[in-house]
Amino acid sequence: MEAMVDRLELYLRDGTPVVARPLSPDDRELVAEGYRRLSPEARYQRFWVRDGEIIGDAMLDRLLTDQPPKHAIWTVFDPELEDFKALGAASFWRSEKDPAEAEFSVTVMDDHQGRGVATLLLGILWVVAFRFGIERFVGYTTPENLHALRWMRGTGAAGEWDGYNAIFRWDLTDLELIPATSSGTDLAGRLAELADQLL
Numbered sequence: 307m308e309a310m311v312d313r314l315e316l317y318l319r320d321g322t323p324v325v326a327r328p329l330s331p332d333d334r335e336l337v338a339e340g341y342r343r344l345s346p347e348a349r350y351q352r353f354w355v356r357d358g359e360i361i362g363d364a365m366l367d368r369l370l371t372d373q374p375p376k377h378a379i380w381t382v383f384d385p386e387l388e389d390f391k392a393l394g395a396a397s398f399w400r401s402e403k404d405p406a407e408a409e410f411s412v413t414v415m416d417d418h419q420g421r422g423v424a425t426l427l428l429g430i431l432w433v434v435a436f437r438f439g440i441e442r443f444v445g446y447t448t449p450e451n452l453h454a455l456r457w458m459r460g461t462g463a464a465g466e467w468d469g470y471n472a473i474f475r476w477d478l479t480d481l482e483l484i485p486a487t488s489s490g491t492d493l494a495g496r497l498a499e500l501a502d503q504l505l
């Protein structure tokens with residue numbers, strides 16, 4: 307397999323030029339700062355903790371471990387932003403039991419939600435995972451996280467409820483399952499664009 311591309315220059319749907327790249331163990335300060343800047347609500351929705359603004363070392367180790375093809379984490383940033391440039395990040399962890407499945411998680415900084423950043427990150431990780439032979443992403447969310455529920459369904463994930471969490475599965479092998487919603491259309495366009503660059 308050829309080496310994976312490790313920097314993509316792309317545009318958000320509002321025309322903003324952005325850069326996407328994998329995060330590495332050198333990005334501890336960046337991730338810690340992003341975690342600190344998240345609203346308590348977004349932090350809880352992604353990390354399921356209400357322990358304040360400081361991310362623990364164990365969480366940083368876990369997020370930034372460099373273990374392809376078991377794990378990948380990418381960020382999208384706007385190089386023109388003066389203060390904090392990262393717009394969001396997403397990762398997957400491959401299941402030990404079922405290597406065709408990986409758990410997908412995403413966080414977009416509060417001020418940049420609704421701009422297509424999560425959909426872009428899903429597209430990138432979809433192509434990266436597919437290249438590693440992963441066939442399904444599973445994502446978990448709390449039932450009150452309506453924005454995430456709508457986004458997951460809008461990008462083609464099938465949802466179920468286990469009495470506690472909502473569990474969504476994207477089938478990475480069947481693009482016909484992506485619906486013609488705004489985020490689904492956005493995702494399909496991203497996959498076409500990214501397959502050329504990443505596959």
Ligand SMILES: CC(C)(COP(=O)(O)OP(=O)(O)OC[C@H]1O[C@@H](n2cnc3c(N)ncnc32)[C@H](O)[C@@H]1OP(=O)(O)O)[C@@H](O)C(=O)NCCC(=O)NCCS
Pocket residue numbers: 319347348349351352410411412413414415418419420421422423424425426445446447451453454456457460487488489490492
């Ligand atoms: C849920 C979350 C990841 C969504 O991120 P986002 O970057 O805002 O998502 P996107 O912009 O890609 O898509 C979301 C919205 O934009 C809309 N959208 C996407 N593409 C679009 C397009 N081309 N034109 C118009 N609207 C579009 C979607 O329909 C969706 O709208 P909705 O409000 O009706 O759901 C984000 O809110 C977040 O980080 N929340 C906190 C953490 C979390 O909950 N993570 C999920 C569990 S791991």
